[in-house]
Amino acid sequence: MAEEKKRYAVVTGANKGIGFGTVKQLASNGVTxxxxxxxxxxxxxxxxxxxxxxxxxxxxxHQLDVTDPSSITSLADFVKTQFGKLDILVYLEI
Ligand SMILES: NC(=O)c1ccc[n+]([C@@H]2O[C@H](COP(=O)([O-])OP(=O)(O)OC[C@H]3O[C@@H](n4cnc5c(N)ncnc54)[C@H](OP(=O)(O)O)[C@@H]3O)[C@@H](O)[C@H]2O)c1
Structure with missing residues (x-):
């Protein structure tokens, strides 16, 4: 896929449950x-x-605890460095 058409998503709480299912669906649709x-x-x-x-x-x-500001900053840096943009954020209220 051409670089400019690639889409990038972050899903929180994604090791199980709704978060895991959401990752599966997004990746099935070609989203990184x-x-x-x-x-x-x-x-x-x-x-x-x-x-x-x-x-x-x-x-x-990538590790993320949504209650830990340093963890959030680390993830934001990772996304910026690796992808340069974020198209979709799936934040599941806990
Ligand atoms: N299942 C349903 O039918 C349904 C319907 C409506 C609304 N909801 C709501 O949707 C949310 C997710 O539901 P679910 O069924 O997918 O729950 P789940 O299976 O219990 O999964 C919750 C996920 O959130 C993670 N998590 C908890 N605290 C976190 C934190 N501080 N930072 C990052 N991740 C954290 C958990 O990680 P760990 O494994 O580390 O604990 C786990 O991966 C819940 O708020 C639930 O009340 C669910």
Whole structure:
């Protein structure tokens, strides 16, 4: 896909439940998704699960605890550095 047409998303609380399902749907539609979770092990296991669906190339993990400002800053820096933009933010109220 041409670089300018690529779309990028961040999903919070994405190691399970609605967040995980949302990552799967977005990646199935060609969106590059940052699967975030507060626990690195649970997040990476969730990315592994998406390998079964052939989606792991479109999904990257980054740690995020939405209650921790330093974690939010770290994610924002990651998105800016890696993608230079963010098209979709899925923030699930906890
Ligand atoms: N399921 C439904 O039918 C439904 C319907 C309407 C509304 N909702 C609401 O939608 C939200 C998600 O529901 P769900 O069923 O997907 O819940 P879930 O399966 O319990 O998943 C919640 C997710 O949020 C994460 N999380 C918790 N605290 C966090 C924090 N501080 N920073 C980042 N992530 C955090 C959890 O991570 P850990 O694994 O680390 O705990 C988990 O990945 C909830 O607020 C729920 O009340 C759900």
């Amino acid at each position: 998704v940052v699967l975030t979770a507060r626990d690195k092990k649970r997040g990476l296991e969730a990315v592994d699960k998406l390998k079964e669906f052939g989606l792991s190339d479109l999904v990257v993990f």
